Amino acid sequence: METKINSIKTQHNKKAKSTSQTRAARVFLKGDDLFACSRCGTCLSICPIYKNTLNEGFAPRGKLSLIEAVVNGKIGFTDKLSEKIYTCTMCNLCTTECPSGVKVSELFRAVREDLIENSKYPEVLDYLKDKIEKAYNITFDTNQGRLDWLKQVPDTDINDYVKPTADVVYFVGCVSSFSPRSFSIPRAIVKILKKADVDFTLLGEDEWCCGFPLLSSGMKEEVGALAMHNIEKVIEKKAKILLTSCPSCFHTWKHEYESLTGKKIPFEILHISQYLLNLVNAEKIKPGKLDVRVTYHDPCDLGRNSGVFEQPRQLLKSIPGVELVEMQTSKKQANCCGGGGNIESLNQALSAKIADSRAGEIIDTKAEIAVSACQQCERTLATALKKRKGDTDYKIKVMDVSEILLESLEG
Amino acid sequence: MKEEHIEYLKEAIGQERVITDLEDKICLGYDSTRLEYMPDVIIRVENSCQISQVLKFANEYKIPVTPRGAATGLSGGCLPVHGGISLIMLEMNKILNVNEVDLLVEAEAGAITIDIDKAANKYGLFYPPDPGSLKTSTIGGNIAENAGGLRGLKYGVTKDYVNSLELVLPTGEIINTGAITVKSVSGYNLVDLVVGSEGTLAIVTKATLGLLPVPKARASMLANFTDMSLAAGSVRDIVAAGVITATLEFLDNVTINAIEDYLNVGLDRTIGAMLLIEVDGYQGAVDAEAEIVKNVCKKNNCTDFHLAKSDEERDRLWSARRAALSSLARVRPSTILEDATVPRSRIVELVEAINHIAVKYGLNIGTFGHAGDGNLHPTILTDLRNKEEGKKVEKAIEDIFVKTIELGGTLSGEHGIGLTKAKFLKLEVSEDAYKLMKNIKKTFDPNNILNPGKLFLS
Numbered sequence: 001m002e003t004k005i006n007s008i009k010t011q012h013n014k015k016a017k018s019t020s021q022t023r024a025a026r027v028f029l030k031g032d033d034l035f036a037c038s039r040c041g042t043c044l045s046i047c048p049i050y051k052n053t054l055n056e057g058f059a060p061r062g063k064l065s066l067i068e069a070v071v072n073g074k075i076g077f078t079d080k081l082s083e084k085i086y087t088c089t090m091c092n093l094c095t096t097e098c099p100s101g102v103k104v105s106e107l108f109r110a111v112r113e114d115l116i117e118n119s120k121y122p123e124v125l126d127y128l129k130d131k132i133e134k135a136y137n138i139t140f141d142t143n144q145g146r147l148d149w150l151k152q153v154p155d156t157d158i159n160d161y162v163k164p165t166a167d168v169v170y171f172v173g174c175v176s177s178f179s180p181r182s183f184s185i186p187r188a189i190v191k192i193l194k195k196a197d198v199d200f201t202l203l204g205e206d207e208w209c210c211g212f213p214l215l216s217s218g219m220k221e222e223v224g225a226l227a228m229h230n231i232e233k234v235i236e237k238k239a240k241i242l243l244t245s246c247p248s249c250f251h252t253w254k255h256e257y258e259s260l261t262g263k264k265i266p267f268e269i270l271h272i273s274q275y276l277l278n279l280v281n282a283e284k285i286k287p288g289k290l291d292v293r294v295t296y297h298d299p300c301d302l303g304r305n306s307g308v309f310e311q312p313r314q315l316l317k318s319i320p321g322v323e324l325v326e327m328q329t330s331k332k333q334a335n336c337c338g339g340g341g342n343i344e345s346l347n348q349a350l351s352a353k354i355a356d357s358r359a360g361e362i363i364d365t366k367a368e369i370a371v372s373a374c375q376q377c378e379r380t381l382a383t384a385l386k387k388r389k390g391d392t393d394y395k396i397k398v399m400d401v402s403e404i405l406l407e408s409l410e411g
Numbered sequence: 412m413k414e415e416h417i418e419y420l421k422e423a424i425g426q427e428r429v430i431t432d433l434e435d436k437i438c439l440g441y442d443s444t445r446l447e448y449m450p451d452v453i454i455r456v457e458n459s460c461q462i463s464q465v466l467k468f469a470n471e472y473k474i475p476v477t478p479r480g481a482a483t484g485l486s487g488g489c490l491p492v493h494g495g496i497s498l499i500m501l502e503m504n505k506i507l508n509v510n511e512v513d514l515l516v517e518a519e520a521g522a523i524t525i526d527i528d529k530a531a532n533k534y535g536l537f538y539p540p541d542p543g544s545l546k547t548s549t550i551g552g553n554i555a556e557n558a559g560g561l562r563g564l565k566y567g568v569t570k571d572y573v574n575s576l577e578l579v580l581p582t583g584e585i586i587n588t589g590a591i592t593v594k595s596v597s598g599y600n601l602v603d604l605v606v607g608s609e610g611t612l613a614i615v616t617k618a619t620l621g622l623l624p625v626p627k628a629r630a631s632m633l634a635n636f637t638d639m640s641l642a643a644g645s646v647r648d649i650v651a652a653g654v655i656t657a658t659l660e661f662l663d664n665v666t667i668n669a670i671e672d673y674l675n676v677g678l679d680r681t682i683g684a685m686l687l688i689e690v691d692g693y694q695g696a697v698d699a700e701a702e703i704v705k706n707v708c709k710k711n712n713c714t715d716f717h718l719a720k721s722d723e724e725r726d727r728l729w730s731a732r733r734a735a736l737s738s739l740a741r742v743r744p745s746t747i748l749e750d751a752t753v754p755r756s757r758i759v760e761l762v763e764a765i766n767h768i769a770v771k772y773g774l775n776i777g778t779f780g781h782a783g784d785g786n787l788h789p790t791i792l793t794d795l796r797n798k799e800e801g802k803k804v805e806k807a808i809e810d811i812f813v814k815t816i817e818l819g820g821t822l823s824g825e826h827g828i829g830l831t832k833a834k835f836l837k838l839e840v841s842e843d844a845y846k847l848m849k850n851i852k853k854t855f856d857p858n859n860i861l862n863p864g865k866l867f868l869s
Contacts, residue, residue, distance in 0.1 A: 054501040069437045
């Protein structure tokens with residue numbers, strides 16, 4: 001597989017050279033879409049980046065005007081353009097709310113691909129690409145470390161978790177596999193799966209990055225080999241269902257892999273919140289009582305971008321005693337946590353400001369627990385709530401939907 | 412602009428506040444007209460003193476200065492047509508205080524309209540003007556354009572709520588004008604002169620605005636009619652019956668069909684017009700007024716009448732009106748939104764004339780708007796990249812304006828003259844009045860540096 005990835009890389013580099021001379025831009029094909037933006041400014045009232053910077057160049061309307069300027073030959077693929085285009089959480093709220101129906105995020109992805117071809121992109125993406133190409137994950141750890149979160153649990157027989165075949169494959173995702181702060185999520189999930197007697201397996205070091213960070217950065221061509229590898233590994237397990245706990249992995253698997261590989265995926269793809277609800281409904285597990293007020297934060301890639309709004313909520317409501325209260329913005333209109341689109345590594349202060357706004361919405365609900373279904377959202381929100389400690393006289397805990405379910409099961 | 416001028420401004424206002432990058436200038440060179448004019452330099456100001464400094468300098472060297480809020484204007488008010496300085500007001504966005512006894516709110520010019528309303532809501536008060544862009548637009552922009560909205564008939568427009576202003580004059584002086592009292596007759600009413608002056612006389616930096624108590628109850632109604640004249644008859648009869656509705660909106664057949672194409676919410680595609688009516692006040696009054704509205708609509712042969720029984724139902728009734736512009740916007744790439752306004756009694760004639768003009772030029776025009784105050788929004792659906800069609804659009808707009816004036820109306824109810832209607836101003840304003848307006852401009856701005864190229868043909 002090493003060679004496959006490398007060959008794609010070289011191919012890509014070759015191609016980049018020839019196209020950058022002609023600057024054959026994808027955005028040129030999007031004239032009509034671009035022209036449909038009426039500059040009405042609706043996006044200014046919702047874009048988390050604009051609201052926190054008041055900088056039109058970071059607003060969807062501004063970015064579209066810049067892309068149009070590229071198409072009209074007023075500017076080239078400049079560093080300034082790149083900085084503006086990449087300053088985006090990719091929360092996609094602008095696309096949902098645009099009165100003229102402009103497919104904003106599609107245009108942003110096209111221009112990112114152009115920027116990559118023209119070698120105008122943030123340096124941090126080179127490190128990211130390098131990491132994924134060398135170790136198949138987004139950290140500098142080798143991929144052998146994929147199961148460290150599990151190995152650290154005493155009395156664990158790894159053969160119970162990595163089996164030659166199984167009905168269900170759980171795709172843990174890079175962050176939950178390598179970031180100790182998120183280990184509690186996969187640990188909770190495997191515990192629940194065991195309790196429900198699910199025949200499941202992990203992929204261990206055969207799990208490669210799903211490719212989402214590259215895809216959203218405009219490096220689509222690098223992702224095909226990753227996708228192909230992951231699909232093949234799940235097929236080898238003879239699995240009927242693939243589970244992910246990371247919404248971005250879910251989105252990529254569910255909505256990108258088939259078109260990236262041209263391959264029909266022969267198994268079902270579910271986010272863990274959907275699968276856990278199925279287990280509850282089939283009475284494979286029975287949640288116990290938890291008297292607590294919770295609110296649910298919709299991760300952009302699970303909610304708005306994949307259409308999964310109800311199942312995580314139903315799962316929470318299946319726990320007796322749980323009172324679910326909605327935030328000021330929720331579901332399709334839910335605000336971003338500030339952790340999307342690499343913005344954290346590009347502009348940490350801005351990411352923190354966006355997270356702080358969302359933390360305010362959480363505090364307003366007077367919930368004791370803020371539940372989400374994404375390791376990234378949970379980390380960003382927990383950090384923001386910690387900084388707001390003085391604002392409330394009670395402590396708000398941040399949990400993954402699987403963690404709160406496990407707590408209810410264990411009583 | 413000369414390089415040394417930009418260097419001076421950087422020195423005076425701060426390097427990071429004075430921006431000359433091409434990419435930024437592109438992003439600040441448009442508004443909702445979609446016309447494009449780039450400034451030479453962008454200055455992000457945070458207080459009146461900086462604005463004063465900029466204006467003094469600009470006045471000395473005759474550099475054009477154009478203030479810019481959220482750029483949601485529909486007449487080109489914030490476009491720097493002669494280049495120069497684009498003055499970004501967005502950072503001056505503080506809402507300074509709400510006075511619940513005097514029913515006032517004080518805010519900086521860059522504050523977002525809806526945020527002012529929200530601040531008032533905390534005290535059981537509200538800020539009545541509600542332009543379509545209120546979630547994005549700044550109060551400074553609303554004041555400059557004298558923005559209207561849906562509640563005009565009962566609650567008036569921006570000018571009815573501006574008590575006092577802090578202004579920076581084109582020559583750099585900072586003045587306070589108006590009074591925070593209900594009554595005041597001390598000298599010329601400069602507040603009303605500046606409201607609606609489209610940023611040509613002074614830069615508004617702070618405003619004290621009037622508020623009202625939030626009505627205790629409201630009732631929302633929807634009525635369908637086979638043709639526009641029956642709907643207009645209802646509008647006339649509702650007012651004649653002594654009911655001043657909070658909103659009285661209408662949608663024409665083209666608009667209804669565009670909404671149905673986009674949302675498929677089950678509207679009757681065959682009807683000629685739909686009215687959306689809301690009354691508010693004390694419960695007893697609301698009930699009585701709703702009854703009158705219902706009877707009037709029935710008498711005018713409405714084919715369908717609904718009174719919302721809950722907030723959800725109210726939202727549903729209003730969803731069609733809220734989706735009007737975006738549904739029309741999806742039909743063709745370009746949307747030209749006008750705001751010709753006639754006396755309430757002449758609405759039918761204007762709508763008929765617009766339909767006739769659409770046929771004459773082979774254009775698709777949807778009309779909706781504020782039937783209660785005669786403010787229509789004929790919306791031309793086109794593709795401005797097609798030059799030939801663009802010419803027809805120009806002609807159609809001119810025909811609409813000529814007819815509007817003929818009917819005793821006005822070129823612009825709430826969007827402003829700005830750039831796009833400057834060439835039509837003399838249709839409405841006499842030669843002597845035009846001259847007087849120009850002289851007023853000269854008194855404020857002897858060197859014509861503040862937002863030049865607007866209102867008057869240069």
